[in-house]
Structure formats: structure tokens, C-alpha cells
Amino acid sequence: MNNAIVTGATGFIGTRLCEQLLAAGWRVSATVRKSSKVERLEELGVGLVPCDLASDGLPAETLRDTTAVFHLAGLTTSANLARLRAVNAAGTRRLAESIRDSGQSPTVVHVSSIAASGPAAKGQVRTADDEPHPISNYGRSKLEGEQAMAAIADEMPISIVRPSVVFGPGDREGFRIVKPIARSGMHFTPGWRTPPLSVIYVDDLAAILIAAADSGKRITKRFAEQPVGEGIYIAALDRHPSYDDWGRMIGQTLDKKTRVMRIPPRAAKVVGWCAGAMGSGSLHLDKIREAQVPSWAYYDNRLQTELGFTPSAPLEDQLAKTVQWYREQGWLKPAKSA
Template identity: 60%
Template sequence: MNKALVTGATGFIGTQLCERLLSAGYQVRATVRKTSNQERLIKLGVETVPCDLASECPTPQQLDGITHVFHLAGLTTSPNLEKLRSVNVTGTANLAKAVASLSNPPKIIHVSSIAASGPGKRDQVRSSNESPKPVSNYGRSKLEGEQAIAAIADRTSVSIVRPGLVFGPGDHEGLRIAKPIARVGIHMTPGFRTPPLSVIYVHDLVDILMRTAKQGCKLPSASSADLKGRGIYIAAASEHPTYRKWGQMIGAALQRKMIAWPIFPNVARVVGLVAQAIGSGTLHYDKIREALVPSWAYFDPQLETDLGFQPSATVTDQLADTIAWYRQEKML
């Protein structure tokens, strides 16, 4: 029987991945920090084991019998590069070290981000065949995490999945965009010409992860892996709405008239610096840097050719389902 270890299992994507793994007949074990809320995982029947990857390696006992490792744990936002590295790089390196020490190491599906790939030029759609060029501290930390896991590609099968903007039922981050539109009909945009986005519905992302575990290509050996092409999948829909258009789509799903309120790029940069200085949390200069690039449009034909993946619905319908969930949960 397949037995999966999931890191980051208490998060938005991780919990839904655990549900899917269980329904597919996997036994599921999850690493959790002492401060994590494990209630939902326990109700699902997931075995939880204490492990903070930023400071320790999983033990041989925790990895005993594991056939697949889904590595989702990571820090998604911080203005501090070293703090990002402590989780996204050191945590990944600790996992890699533990897996590489096993006599029969499991297959690893490492969940990264398109931030590791970096943005493209205007009117350009990038793919996984292009060399990564991250522009943000977050993107650099995610790329360094990929390098840490790629270092053991000669010991076991390693595949990397780089999702775009993940949305869907269970996503609380998306509320930061939806709430102002629902309440006052305003969508703040950094700049007047916002970049095309790569987005992926959470259920489709989980499907891609499951397919990668079953039939995905693996990275070349550690000495030849250059983190592009074979063994790397960009999880993104073929539709690329701009950030402005994304707000319009949310407004349409809410049946709410939406007004885009552009902020001059230099003003946006100042706002990011001020927010960072006062410790606002998710808004800081690194996020403004990502928002002001020409394009985040990606498309990966390998999703279909290698994995046989097809999206479950249009992005419009998927976004409507997300808004319906927000309303059902009385968040809007």
C-alpha cells in the first residue's frame, strides 16, 4: 500500500491534498509543528507526527514505510530574506538530508512556486523550459529550496511542481482581494497596466500533484539538473487574466459593480516600504516588486502530455465556486 508523508498538511492546499490521498487509498502521515491546529487532520484520519523542518530533520521512524513525500511546507510571505530561507531552504534541506539517508528513499513531489521561475516579458507566455530568474526574495528562497531537493535527485525520484496563484474553497488569502470588492466595489491595482496572472484552482492543483506522484517525470541526476524542463511542472491554467481583470471577474461572481483604482508604481513602492516598516504582515516591498513586473503568464504543455491533466472547469466557473464558498462560510 502507498503511504504518503505530507509536510504543510495543515495549510490550505495540504489539507485538501490529504483528503484526496486518503480517498485514493493512501495511508497518510503529516509532519506538524507544536503550534499547528491538527484537529481537521485528526478527524480525517491522518497520522500526525511532531517535526519543525526549519530546525530538525524527520526521524527514520517518521519516514518508515513512506513511499511518497509531498513537500508543501513553506513560508509564503516575509520581507526578510533570511527568515524565508530558514523555512524554504533550510527546512527543505533538512527533509532532503533525512530522505537521502534511507536505504530505500521515497519519491518526492516538491511544491514550489512560479515565483522561483520569475516573471516574463510583456506579451510573453513562459514555460518550464526556460531558466529561472526570480525577482523577489520569496522567489529566490523558493529556487534555493528547489536546489536543495534537487541535490538528492541521484538518490531518489524528485519532481517539482510550481503553482501559480492558487484559489478555491478554503482559500483565506483570496479574501484580501474579494472583501473590498464585495463591500465597496473597489479593486486596488498597482500601476495602470497590471500583469497577466497564472492561476490554478486548488482541486486542479491537487489533481496535478496526484498525477505527478503516479506518472510524473523525475529530475535528472543532481549533477545535471538545471531546474528547467524535464521533471518540473508549472501548475497554471491556460487562461491569463490580468490582475485588473481578476478583480472584474470577482465582481461579476459577486454580482457587484467593480471600479479599478490604480496606484502609481512609485506610490505602490512607497506603500510597500511603509507597510514593511510598520510590520503589516502580508504587504511589504517584496510583494510590490512581484506585482509590478510585466507578466506572470505561464503555460506548461507537459501537464497534458506527461500527466494527462485537463482542467475541471473554466476559471470563471471555478472562481464562482470560490465566491459561493466564501458566502456559505459567511466570510463575505
């Protein structure tokens, strides 16, 4: 039987990954902190490993007979570079060193972000072969995390997955976009630009992570100096709706006429600065900066050619499943009867 350790398992993506691993017959353990909400993991039968990567690596005994480590733990809701580095870079380095020092050699699937690579130029579709140039503190910290993991790449097999915008059942951040559209038909866009997006459904991302562990190519230690190419997978569909179009697609799913409400760039930056100063979730200046770029269009056919990935359903159907989940949870009102 395959044995997995998942960090960040209590999060939106991590929980879905645990569900898919268990469905595929894996035995799954998850690192948890004292503050972690573990009820769902306990329901699933996931083993719990007390471990806070802010101060500790994985216990060596936990890694015995481990087939794969899926590293999803990270900080997203901050614009402070020091705080981001402490978790996304130093925490990853601590994890990597503990795996190396354990004497075991599990496959490591490190979950990063396309923010580590940076935005595309207008009309460009970026791939894993393009040199990274992150523009946000979050992106910089995620790239440093990749490089920290690459330091042990000659000692164990490591693949890196850079997800695009992840949506699906359980997505609280995505609900921030859905909620005003459902209530008033308004889709708020920061700035005048409406950049093309890259998106991936959460269950498809989980399938990509498992496939990367099973059959993905691996990075080499050289990645630390040149973070491009083999062993990197861009988790994104070959379809790039603009941010405006994304709101309209959500509106169509909700059967709600949608109006795009543009927030002038200076006003958006003020909102982002104030939100960051108040510690308000992901609506901070770093995210406003990422929203005001020409494009986030990404695609790389390595998903198909190396991992055998195909989307589980059309994008519109995946959005419909997401909205239905919000309704089932009571986050949205039930759909009106015909």
C-alpha cells in the same frame, strides 16, 4: 496501500491535498509543529508526525513504507531574505538530507512556485524550459529550495511542481482581493501595469501533485546547476486574465460592478515598505515588486501530455465555488435573492 507524508498539511493547499489523497485511498501522515492547528487533520484521520523543519528533518522511522513525500511547507509572508532562506532553502535541505539518510527511497514531490522562475517578458508565455530569473526574495529562496532538493536527485525520484496563483475554498490570501470588491466594488491595483496572471484552482493543483507522484518524470542532479526541463511541472491554466480582469471576474461572480482603483507605483512601494515593517501578512515590498512586472503568463502542456491533467471545471465556475464557500463560512454576506 500507498502511504504519503505531507509537510505543510495544515495550510490552504496542504489540507485539500490530504483530502484528495484520502479520497483516493492513500494512508496519510502530516508533519506538525507545536503551534499547528490540527483539528481538521484529526477530523480527516490524518496521522500526525511532530516535526519542525526549522530544526529537524523527518524521523527515519516515519519514512518506512512511505510511497511519497509531498513537501509543501514553506514561508510566504515575509520579505526578509534570511528568514525566507531559513525555511524555504535550509528547511528543504534538512528534509532532503533526512530522507536520504533514512535509507528509504520514496518519491518526493517538491512544491515550489513560479516566483522561483521569475516573470515573463511582455507577450511571452514562460514554460519549464525557460532559465529562472527570480526578482523577489521569496522567489530566490524557493529556487534555492529546488536546488537543495536536487542535490539528492540521483538517490531518489523527485518531481518539482511550480504553482501559479492558487485560489479556491479556504484561500485567505485571495480573500484580501475579494473582500473590498464585495463591500464597495473596488479592486485595488498596485502600479499602472496590469500584468497577465497565471492561476490554478486548489483542487486541480492537488490532483496535479498526486499525478506527479504517480507518473511524473523526475529531475536529475544536474538540475542543481541548470534548473530547467524534465521533471518540472508548471501548475497553471492556459488562460491569462490580467490583474484588472481578475478583479472584474470576481465582481461578476459577486454580481457587483467593479471599479479598478490604481495605486501609483511610489505610493504602492511606500505601502509595501510600511506593511513589511509592521509584519503585515503578504502585503509587503517583495509582493509589490512582483506585481509591477510585464507579465506572469505561464503555461506548459506537460500537465496534459505527461500527467493527463484537465481542469475540473471552467474558471468562472471555479471562482463561483470559491465565492460560495466564503459565503457558507460567513466571510461574505449571503447572495441576495432574485
